[in-house]
Amino acid sequence: MSKLRLSTFLPYRLSIASNAVSKAIAAAYTERFRLSIPEWRLIAILHEVEDATQQDLVRATLMDKVAVSRAAQMLEENRLVARRQDARDGRALRIRLSERGRALYRRIEPTALEYERRLLAAFGKEEIAQLSEMLGRLAEAAGRLADEDAAD
Amino acid sequence: MSKLRLSTFLPYRLSIASNAVSKAIAAAYTERFRLSIPEWRLIAILHEVEDATQQDLVRATLMDKVAVSRAAQMLEENRLVARRQDARDGRALRIRLSERGRALYRRIEPTALEYERRLLAAFGKEEIAQLSEMLGRLAEAAGRLADEDAAD
DNA sequence: TATTGTTATACTCTATAACTATA
DNA sequence: TATAGTTATAGAGTATAACAATA
Secondary structure (H helix, E strand, O other): OOOOOHHHOHHHHHHHHHHHHHHHHHHHHHHHHOOOHHHHHHHHHHHHHOOEEHHHHHHHHOOOHHHHHHHHHHHHHOOOEEEEEOOOOOOOEEEEEOHHHHHHHHHHHHHHHHHHHHHOOOOOHHHHHHHHHHHHHHHHHHHHHHHHHHOO | OOOOOHHHOHHHHHHHHHHHHHHHHHHHHHHHHOOOHHHHHHHHHHHHHOOEEHHHHHHHHOOOHHHHHHHHHHHHHOOOEEEEEOOOOOOOEEEEEOHHHHHHHHHHHHHHHHHHHHHOOOOOHHHHHHHHHHHHHHHHHHHHHHHHHHOO
């Protein structure tokens, strides 16, 4: 008697849900705003913190430095951010949104929130809080799991 | 005053959690069993249904026919499945696990369940059921959302 | 020596379209 | 005409390593 069924296996269900959501959202960002998801993440963080080094962005987005570097270059080419050397550390680049970048953010924000609202339309407020919290716990557990196995 | 913060934005949290879990699991499958996730999914389904056409596998795994075709070819090369033409429909290929494939499945199953257990160690039984159900609702909502927008 | 960021490379996943063979 | 499956191709995303500049 087997205890494993793919359709109820949590990693599978998580992957299906995440792929479905990513696909819908990525389509919206690329078609309507010509942004990749990495680029959108940088813009969202830069709108929160105003000014950050790429290393800060690595920490804030959990993307690696190569992905951040590529996305930042794209944004700079499109004049959505400005980059300049940090005054105190000549290796670091400080990045901030340009006026154009801020204007784009203001156009995206309501769209993003509307997508989230439609995605969660069938969820109660409490359910959403629970889901969000559980996703955090899951990511943490997966990180620990990868670390433990890497130590083998 | 802005209402959007990336760290609390649900699509972002979902993506982070899913990527962390996928990364940990994919590492385990490839290192220990030399299987990609698509290949593992086919094996898991074929263990449940015994015999299926590739089209059946497309429906069961939600992967597209190209991904199923590639994974099935890989599994056949490694003698984990056997493929033969369907008796009634000459276009269709019927696939089943070989004895070797079943033996591999029996080795993977406890590992997969153990990974799931460790991932969910901090979750109560009821929480797991809720999470699983909410992920299903989320995938469904995302599918509807993509369909609606595609109609624009 | 270590760190910030860039470049090159490669591998996986996904998507599309063109193709074949059957229906 | 439509469907099952294959092949080719290209686009994201991600990972690694080698490198330049600076600390």
